Amino acid sequence: MDAAVGCFRRRGFHQTTMQEICAEAGISAGALYRYFASKTEIIAAIAEEMHGENDDGLLRNAEEIGFMKAVELLASDAYERFAGGDGALFAEVMAEAMRDEQVSASLRPILRQGSATVAEAIRRAQARGEIDSGLDPVATSNLIGAIIQGTALRRAFMRQLDTDAAMAEFRLVAQRLLRPSP
Numbered sequence: 716m717d718a719a720v721g722c723f724r725r726r727g728f729h730q731t732t733m734q735e736i737c738a739e740a741g742i743s744a745g746a747l748y749r750y751f752a753s754k755t756e757i758i759a760a761i762a763e764e765m766h767g768e769n770d771d772g773l774l775r776n777a778e779e780i781g782f783m784k785a786v787e788l789l790a791s792d793a794y795e796r797f798a799g800g801d802g803a804l805f806a807e808v809m810a811e812a813m814r815d816e817q818v819s820a821s822l823r824p825i826l827r828q829g830s831a832t833v834a835e836a837i838r839r840a841q842a843r844g845e846i847d848s849g850l851d852p853v854a855t856s857n858l859i860g861a862i863i864q865g866t867a868l869r870r871a872f873m874r875q876l877d878t879d880a881a882m883a884e885f886r887l888v889a890q891r892l893l894r895p896s897p
Contacts (some may be wrong), residue, residue: 723799724806728754728807758808759821772830783893784838787832787886790863794870794881802871805864830856835860846893855892862888 718740722731732752752756776785797805812819816834833856841848861887870881 716757719754720761720804723758723804723807728758728804728811744884755815755821757827758818760810762808762822762825770829773832773836777836777840782836782843782845783889785836786859786889787882790866790889791878791882793863793867794852794878794885797867797871798876798878802868806868811890830860832860844895847896849896850893858892861891 719736722735722739722772726735731754733744735745736754736757741745751760772783772788776788778851805881808818808822812822829873830853834852837846837852837855840846841850841852864883866881870876875881
C-alpha cells in the first residue's frame with residue numbers, strides 16, 4: 716500500500732498502472748493481484764487503514780486528554796498529511812468516488828464508520844460536560860469532518876501549507892462550536 720500511495724501521489728490515481736505499483740513495491744503482478752484485484756481495492760485498503768488508526772486514536776485520546784485536544788490531534792494529522800502531498804490524492808479519490816460507483820461503494824462504509832466514531836466521542840464528551848450537550852453528535856461529527864477536510868484541501872490548493880496556521884484556524888472555530896453552554 717505504501718508503494719501505491721507513492722505512485723498515486725506522483726502520477727495520480729488514473730495515470731498510475733498496476734505495473735508501476737508492482738515495480739515500486741518490488742513485487743510481481745501475481746503477488747499484487749493475490750491481495751488486490753484493482754486499484755480501487757488498493758484505495759479502499761489505504762482509506763480503511765488510515766481511518767482505522769484515526770478512529771482508535773480519537774476515542775483513546777478523547778478519554779485520556781479530552782475531546783478538544785483529541786480532535787485537534789486529528790486535525791493536525793490531516794493538515795500534516797495534506798501539506799506532505801496527500802491533498803491532491805484526497806481530491807482525486809473523492810472526485811473519482813463521485814464518478815465511479817465501485818470506488819464510492821468501497822469508501823462510503825469507511826467514511827460512515829469514521830463519522831460514527833467521532834459522534835461516539837462527542838456523546839462521551841457531552842456526558843463528561845466537556846462540550847455543548849445540545850449539539851447533535853452526528854451532525855457535529857459531519858461538520859467537524861467537513862471543516863478539517865475542507866480546510867486541508869483548500870490550504871493545499873492555495874499552497875498555504877503552514878500547519879500551525881491551519882491549526883489556529885481550526886482551533887478557533889472548533890472551540891466556539893463545541894464550547895459548553897453557559
